[in-house]
Amino acid sequence: MRILSPVIMAIGLLLLVLAVSACNARGGPVPPPADGALRVVTMNAHYILLNADDDDPWSVAGWQQRRGAMVQVLDDLDADLIALQELESFQRGDDGSINLARDDLMAAMPRFGLAASGDWQQFPSTQPILYRRDRLQLLDQGWFFFSDTPDVIYSRTFNGSFPAFASWAWFQDRRDGTRLRVVNVHLDFRSGQNRLQSARLIAARIAPWLEDGDHVALAGDLNALADSKTVDILTDAGLQLTAARGSSFHFNRGLNLFGAIDHVLHDCGTGLTDRPVAVRQRPGGQWPSDHYPVLAQLTPGRGNCGQR
Incomplete structure (x- = not known):
């Protein structure tokens, strides 16, 4: 049997990658607002590395190049709630007082309030939730770490790796008084076991809310596909998931x-107007991040708990 040359094999592999990429590329345009729905966005914004060289895409210079695209993309989504992950500026040492992306976004988007955020020594700043102040009122906020000591800030994860956590905020809709708890998460991309244990902790933490009949939405970077065991734990806990169309991570x-x-998941008492969409925009040829934002339109109080 003739053995294919390395060049032919490389070309074949490249064609396969391009074909798969094309099949998964169908995200979708920004959908128009649905009547009465809350437009909920999740987006991993990627960390800023304060000490990185300027040619690093995640350096301060890299952020200055992509922040305009980030603002434009988020503005075009016309969101009511934006759950952001990796919104942190890293430097050597433990000082978390600098957060360039958070400050720049809040300055550029004055109609939004800032939830799930606070003094970094008391409230981790990496996963804020932005909300439309003319639509929503902030009632409460909090956090818990994916750890054996979840209520100790910056606890390391179950296997001792870097801290990871869930932030959450509770909102009331100024239009009709309905309330929604939003949980913003970023699960471990390396350790599947960490993801499973984190999902179990999330399930335990939201259980009292669901038992009380609260409306709950979970948004974030799960580092897990819709048919994964991680997602199964969350849906078994009472949340529902409709996977977004296409990929949401594109390697920058x-x-x-x-x-x-x-993903954006929600309780059975909350409706979903259409399948969520990963919106692919590259303003001025600049990717805002290595993730696309995912937009879902939710209607708390209009779900059907009789169907799973």
């Missing part, structure tokens, strides 16, 4: 090689 190159890993 527009490569769409697998389904969405960024």
